[in-house]
Amino acid sequence: MKKFDLHPDLRNQLLQHTFEKLEEYYEHTDELEVLPHLNFEAIVKKARNVDFNTPLPPKKAIDLVIDGLRKYTLHSPHPKCFGLFVPRAAYPAVLADLITSIINPQLASWFHAAYAIEVERYLLLEFGQKFGYSASTIDGIFTSGGNEANLTSVLAALNHRFPSFAENGLIGISKQPIIYCSAEAHHSVIKAAKATGLGFSSVRKIEVKNDLKMDIRILRTSIEQDIAAGKQPLMIVGTAGTTGAGVIDDFQALKQIADEFKLWFHIDAAYGGAAALSPQLKPFLKGIEHSDSITFDAHKWISMPMGISMFITSKPNILKQTFSVRTTYVPNGTDEHPKVEPYAYSIQWSRRFMGLKLYLSLLIVGWEGFTEMINHQSNMGHYLRKKLRDNGWLIKNRSDLPVICFTDPAFESDDQFCTTVVQNIVASGRSWLSTYPIKKHLCIRTCISNYLTVAHDIDALIDELNEERKRYSAIHSKETSSLV
Ligand SMILES: *Cc1c(COP(=O)(O)O)cnc(C)c1O
Numbered sequence: 095m096k097k098f099d100l101h102p103d104l105r106n107q108l109l110q111h112t113f114e115k116l117e118e119y120y121e122h123t124d125e126l127e128v129l130p131h132l133n134f135e136a137i138v139k140k141a142r143n144v145d146f147n148t149p150l151p152p153k154k155a156i157d158l159v160i161d162g163l164r165k166y167t168l169h170s171p172h173p174k175c176f177g178l179f180v181p182r183a184a185y186p187a188v189l190a191d192l193i194t195s196i197i198n199p200q201l202a203s204w205f206h207a208a209y210a211i212e213v214e215r216y217l218l219l220e221f222g223q224k225f226g227y228s229a230s231t232i233d234g235i236f237t238s239g240g241n242e243a244n245l246t247s248v249l250a251a252l253n254h255r256f257p258s259f260a261e262n263g264l265i266g267i268s269k270q271p272i273i274y275c276s277a278e279a280h281h282s283v284i285k286a287a288k289a290t291g292l293g294f295s296s297v298r299k300i301e302v303k304n305d306l307k308m309d310i311r312i313l314r315t316s317i318e319q320d321i322a323a324g325k326q327p328l329m330i331v332g333t334a335g336t337t338g339a340g341v342i343d344d345f346q347a348l349k350q351i352a353d354e355f356k357l358w359f360h361i362d363a364a365y366g367g368a369a370a371l372s373p374q375l376k377p378f379l380k381g382i383e384h385s386d387s388i389t390f391d392a393h394k395w396i397s398m399p400m401g402i403s404m405f406i407t408s409k410p411n412i413l414k415q416t417f418s419v420r421t422t423y424v425p426n427g428t429d430e431h432p433k434v435e436p437y438a439y440s441i442q443w444s445r446r447f448m449g450l451k452l453y454l455s456l457l458i459v460g461w462e463g464f465t466e467m468i469n470h471q472s473n474m475g476h477y478l479r480k481k482l483r484d485n486g487w488l489i490k491n492r493s494d495l496p497v498i499c500f501t502d503p504a505f506e507s508d509d510q511f512c513t514t515v516v517q518n519i520v521a522s523g524r525s526w527l528s529t530y531p532i533k534k535h536l537c538i539r540t541c542i543s544n545y546l547t548v549a550h551d552i553d554a555l556i557d558e559l560n561e562e563r564k565r566y567s568a569i570h571s572k573e574t575s576s577l578v
Contacts (some may be wrong), residue, residue, distance in 0.1 A: 107333045109272040125173045127523025131445045174525040176540035183399035186458040187451035194447045201445035202437040205384045214449035224370040226383025227408045234406035235440045240364035241282040243389035243405040248286040251329040253360035253416040269326035276308035278336040306341040329358035335366020338496025340429045345381025360386045368395035372468040378494040402448040413439040496542035515562040
């Protein structure tokens with residue numbers, strides 16, 4: 095079946111060909127429309143107008159798929175994609191993904207992938223310490239994304255609170271466990287409640303204050319009401335960098351409440367956790383070191399290609415307690431070799447060597463490179479805020495991270511304004527940005543999620559925004575005058 099290997103000469107040619115095509119994309123992403131026009135019928139046709147009974151010459155097949163992706167994808171590697179945390183992929187990580195695919199280690203069991211597993215364990219130890227955990231208590235596992243990491247946190251909390259949970263499940267629990275998170279928390283908390291069998295009625299989305307941080311007073315009242323109603327408060331999920339407005343909850347206050355009521359304290363730092371790599375931003379995560387567990391997505395702010403996320407915990411026995419199973423078809427640890435079996439710490443069994451992208455990137459650019467990247471994006475965020483204010487825009491969120499939500503003061507309560515401005519800019523292909531509701535009214539939401547974004551890109555965005563505002567104002571004032 096050499097057919098699947100392809101001939102060595104052909105492999106060389108195809109690698110070269112693919113590399114050239116991708117190099118063109120990677121080097122000139124900024125010349126593409128950020129979001130190309132999406133014609134549903136054309137896209138379906140493009141995907142289906144092939145015949146697996148008549149194989150294509152390999153070069154043609156490669157060109158076909160790259161063309162489909164170029165034409166019909168939101169180009170997050172574009173410096174003017176001011177989007178939802180989806181980054182440009184750091185190149186060392188791209189190479190790592192290729193290496194991983196060829197060697198294809200299976201990270202379920204230490205004996206099958208000893209080096210790969212030790213690389214990942216080292217990364218978890220390093221990142222755990224960046225978050226302020228003490229080295230001796232750190233445990234964790236790489237996950238496919240923040241969703242799996244947050245699901246893992248709910249399972250960890252259940253197993254921590256109910257030592258017989260692994261054996262008896264929810265049936266063995268007499269009181270309904272309750273999860274507390276902010277109204278601005280990511281929807282994966284709801285999904286985790288659904289997936290664990292708790293159901294979404296077990297999630298209390300606590301109202302936020304004016305600064306969009308979880309309201310501690312309401313949290314306390316809610317916990318007390320649940321206790322009085324015979325429920326079992328289980329865990330608090332704080333967010334480091336909310337998806338909508340980039341807000342960081344008050345972790346010190348949350349920790350106090352968690353201690354008082356003996357709750358598991360998880361922090362969803364999927365996006366904002368990257369601040370731990372910057373001495374100037376790290377203080378904003380104050381209190382994260384006192385959490386029981388953390389979700390951190392490497393495929394967001396620190397620019398790893400999807401999917402690579404981490405669940406890190408300061409409770410070193412909880413993953414094993416949660417996931418440990420016995421199998422007869424894998425070798426067991428001996429006294430000579432460690433008994434670290436990742437499958438016994440994770441939802442996954444067959445597991446890709448996702449940690450290599452981060453490890454190789456760190457080897458090549460170092461912590462210093464990552465710090466520089468985070469600081470640059472943070473500075474671009476400040477620059478964008480300043481330019482917006484200088485141009486008469488009103489900033490509606492207070493974020494310590496480069497997430498900026500704004501509107502025009504004249505159209506503050508006119509949702510159609512933000513929708514129209516965003517739609518027109520996105521349709522033009524010049525930039526990508528979105529809308530987000532803050533206190534009942536839509537804002538324009540931007541995030542610096544690309545390390546290539548520079549002042550020049552932001553100046554261009556400001557021009558686009560000003561132009562669309564002018565256009566909307568002209569139509570709007572005509573409408574009002576015709577009403578008079
Ligand atoms: C993106 C995000 C998630 C979900 O993570 P995935 O890696 O997309 O599964 C969870 N929480 C927050 C705050 C996020 O921004």
